[in-house]
Amino acid sequence: MATAAKKAPAKAKSDSKSPSAPVTPKPVEFTKDQDLNAYREMLLIRRFEEKAGQLYGMGFIGGFCHLYIGQEAVVTGLQMSLIEGDQMITAYRDHGHMLAMGLSARGVMAELTGRRGGLSKGKGGSMHMFSKEKHFYGGHGIVGAQVSLGTGLAFANRYRENPNVSVTYFGDGAANQGQVYESFNMAALWKLPVIYVIENNRYAMGTAVTRASAETDFSQRGVSFKIPGIKVDGMDVRAVKAAGDLATEWCRSGNGPIILEMETYRYRGHSMSDPAKYRSKDEVQKMRSEHDPIEQVKARLIAKKWASEDDLKAVDKDVRDIVADAADFAQTDPEPDASELWTDILI
């Protein structure tokens, strides 16, 4: 290698530019506006998901419904580092991702109830939603499938030589699927601009990570492919934002893929029908009371006197109104026309 490098200086130069491995950055300091925004965004996701759970219980939402409650900081923080054109793709726990991308609460909720005003015209449902306009590529029901797809989005960016990155989310459980590593290899080989965001919420359905993974440090899952990875406190939106800044910069500078392991937690069962007997109530309670992403921002806003309790109540009211409006719409919007059964199969 060394001699080859001497003979080909142009190459040697780009080799020597190879940056040192990134380390977990310190949480960024938020401005008042950033903190207020983060508070509002996360609260919107939480209230939306609470309402979705309620509508499921009433039978307005059917099938599987996976709530994102507890994990709000991950998508909210990362979204703050993105630029127009960056793509996002994830699995079935996708409502929060769509809201964070700025998709309307009405459109998401109506998709959950299978109505014509839903983002997929009611044909996709909770697990399968997309928005071409916002570069949201789904919404995937097959564990791990989105990882290769997200790598393909990055391939397109490289192909077109645009500055965009593909933010590819998957779970700790999905991280064991074979196609993840096939994708890692190609992404590293071809230096594709993809941020692999592993949302480690400690469980894949009823299986704790220690029962399913030989290596539980997910940030190191790219080592064999020379993909750097860092662990991030996924309950702290500022830590997530810092990691997002680092990762987007890494990808946009042509360094290829990077892994962000987000240490996070889901408060609810895997889906609505999961009794969650595999973990203790204390464990859940401890996360809620000590690490809640929304409470952290709230405490900061109050401590810095950037907002009063009343100000925050007003935000909550606003958010509740948005969600109530979305729920009303999702319950009254008509079902798709019967003719839609036969559309969108082929062009």
Added chain:
Amino acid sequence: MPIEILMPALSPTMEEGNLSKWLKNEGDKVVAGDVIAEIETDKATMEVEAVDEGTLARIVVPAGTEGVKVNALIAVLAADGEDMTRAAEGAGEEAPAKAAAPAAAPAPAKSEAAAPVAAAPRTEVAADPDIPAGTEMVSMTVREALRDAMAEEMRRDADVFVMGEEVAEYQGAYKITQGLLQEFGPRRVVDTPITEHGFAGVGVGAAMAGLKPIVEFMTFNFAMQAIDQIVNSAAKTLYMSGGQMGAPIVFRGPSGAAARVAAQHSQCYAAWYSHIPGLKVVMPYSAADAKGLLKAAIRDPNPVIFLENEILYGHHFDVPKMDDFVLPIGKARIHKPGKDVTIVSFGIGMTYAIKAEAELAAMGIDAEIIDLRTIRPLDFDTIIASVKKTNRLVVVEEGFPQSSVGDFVANQVSQRAFDHLDAPVITIAGKDVPMPYAANLEKLALPNVAEVVEAVKAVTYR
């Protein structure tokens, strides 16, 4: 306004449940997130969390009530500052009507969203010649029958083991492996990571080495990740090795549509696997067939694809009480004899055939229903004998129409019994579209009883 608490739906296929316990008493304060009650479904015990704040004014459905329909009024909450007695009384006026007629509960979507196929009516089922006359029968669900089949075979043969996602500690995503970990331990009941392609291959390798794995796919939709190992390794090794080694393995799990789980989770794999030489494909409808055929599949020295159905898991059937009840793979069962038309179906398709038969009987059409039970090898002797008698054939299934099981049956019958047909064979299948999520579209995508009745009328020229 008092807040009504309704019986929640907790899973895609739940229609009713038992209200096992109240954790709050009348008069107790409740905040959102408090667990107020426990509900038991056939799969699990679930907690009901309050979504609103207030005081529990009245418990309408007492603890211990069984079969409470989804959306029935179960309690009344007085909002903060509201008079509790007034709240309790106010809601009480409409409560009886609501509780009695949950279909009228304030959730219009629900009636449409209910599981697409309810239990088939109980018609007189023809005796199975493989069950000795006079055998005592016990009623059990398909879920229990499958569990018992595995447990019996595991007791019988130390080389049999189960592996799959959530099969051990979680007791099965659909509770089919309930109790197996407790009886057989973690060596023989193995939780895998979510790595279908990998563990299917591990299973095939273990089978090549002489073990007898039962590989559970949480659903067969996820077996598409693993289909290469099933088709290229499991199905072909015996042939490629000139008969030296094969794979005595069972791949089992639910296949087909459940309820509202949409395109990626709603496919029937009967036709897919039936295409492959080197595989056997079994798809039972009743609990007795599920039990007798799963035991046969585990003993079979070949790879067997065993296709179950999530909606049928909770259905009750009579199962013979025998020490060792094993049914032959490759043999169809005449579910109901008749003389005017033959309706061939399998798996959940049987529910449409059975309901249609009842309507046809009322019109004076005497239909014979054949349950294929095994899709590969397919029992043409039984079908052709029936067609020789009725001269008319309709095939019913939920899978996609092109190259369906029905297509193959129709093709073979027209080649082997053309002279006996008085009408073209009609095949009823799911529509030629990915499964939509919306309740109304899902209903349209699935076959329905009226289509079967119409098809029978067409082939009988009525």
